[in-house]
Amino acid sequence: MARIVVVGAGVGGLATAARLAATGHQVTVFERAGTVGGKLGRYTHDTPAGSFHFDTGPSLLTLPEVFHDLFEATGAKLDEYLDLIPLDPIVRHVFPGGGPALDSCADPMEFATRIGAAFGDRAAADWQRLWRRAARVWNASSRDILRRTVDSPRDLASLAWRVGDLAAIAPGRTLRGLGRRHLSDPRLRMMLDRYATYTGADPRRAPAALVAVPYAELAFGGWYLRGGLGTLADALLTRCLDLGVVVQTDATVTRIDATGGRVHGVRLAGVTAPVPADVVVANVDALTVYRDLLPHPRRLAGLTDRSLAGFVLLLGVSGSTGLAHHNVFFPRDYDAEFDAIFGDPGRGVRARPAADPTVFVTVADDPMVRPAGHEAWFVLVNAPRQGTAAGAVDWRRPGLADAYADRVLDVLARRGMDVRDRLLFREVRTPADLDAATGAPGGSIYGTAGGLLRPANRGPANGLWLVGGSTHPGGGLPMVTLSAQIVADEIGPAW
Structure with a gap:
């Protein structure tokens, strides 16, 4: 059994804590805010008419199987905690100059039909060709990248990419360039460009491989959680507490102690004695980790974009x-x-x-x-x-x-x-x-601007790990949850 400290009670931190506790580790989570959830924030405004409740962070849940896997790995069922509502349309796109809106959906043939009805048969055929390419990129990414550590460009280069995968991923091409090559209708190009913003990037610079993002959304569906997406934070907190995780809010970690090449614990604001730990999992922005918590100029240098x-x-x-x-x-x-x-x-x-x-x-x-x-x-x-x-x-x-x-x-x-x-x-x-x-x-919502290489989950000191939207495999609720799975698998069970 390892003593594990998780810094930050966002979705990545809570998901990691639950997985590690389920495999026998002693886990404590420190959160600087008064509530858990991180960017999965909530706000309530009371009026004479009644109360309005808002999600102030993510508003769409995709890749639901990632969350089913998380709850099953911790001995529970997702449906016992959350009520998932499938959305159709997933997104209504309203384009400039009037004309028809375009409602996306999780049925590829139906979506192609909607594109044809709105923009014509050529636009529908263009989208279907792009969709086939996006499927190859998604399959390659899901197989080789999203569920394993990627610590450096060398790791990407060493993957046994299939020739067809490389052709679909198109290294060196941008998402904008991919759209202009495949889509003749400017409205479809605009819709594709939007997905670069899912990773915080400019489509004119974002890699073409981000075509996997719309594929994931449109192939597996978009979902709402009844009561708001903030209920996911409630469910994860309940899961953590049921598994014996200690969660302390209003507890600010000011330093990660690491000497001799490994971590030894953390320091808390207003507390003299250090908190010992065999493993530290940082669910804070990588820039904050390497600028403030464990200064590391070399790793910090790559986080300016x-x-x-x-x-x-x-x-x-x-x-x-x-x-x-x-x-x-x-x-x-x-x-x-x-x-x-x-x-x-x-x-x-x-x-x-x-x-x-x-x-x-x-x-x-x-x-x-x-x-x-x-x-x-x-x-x-x-x-x-x-x-x-x-x-x-x-x-x-x-x-x-x-x-x-x-x-x-x-x-x-x-x-x-x-x-x-x-x-x-x-x-x-x-x-x-x-x-x-x-x-x-x-x-910055996603840490560094989007790309295939994000800050590594493995830290520079033995026993230090990073999870969350600023690290591999990227931002968004499913990617953050996958980062937790990657780190928990690397740490391994207590037995």
């Missing part, structure tokens, strides 16, 4: 708008949005809030999260991270957040969804707020 962040509005809306669960309202000029978000420090162009951004609106048809006759809107806009460098924006600047909130509502109105006279309230969450609430540096 940060992912995009998000600007969020939480809206209480009276009446019904007829929106789908997930809706994407695209701009006329997608490139202008990415130019604004990432800037171009090399040419002295600073990042800035996009003037005409893509707007994501999530509206759960769930009486558990809003009063009757009302809707709880989660509105997300891609945004530069918090900071004062050229590639960031100081979201704490007086008046900026409220002014940009007005802009986002104006953009929605221009795209046919004007709710400005139906708002009971609005709450604003900027990248600076996400940084403060979760410790995500600059409010």
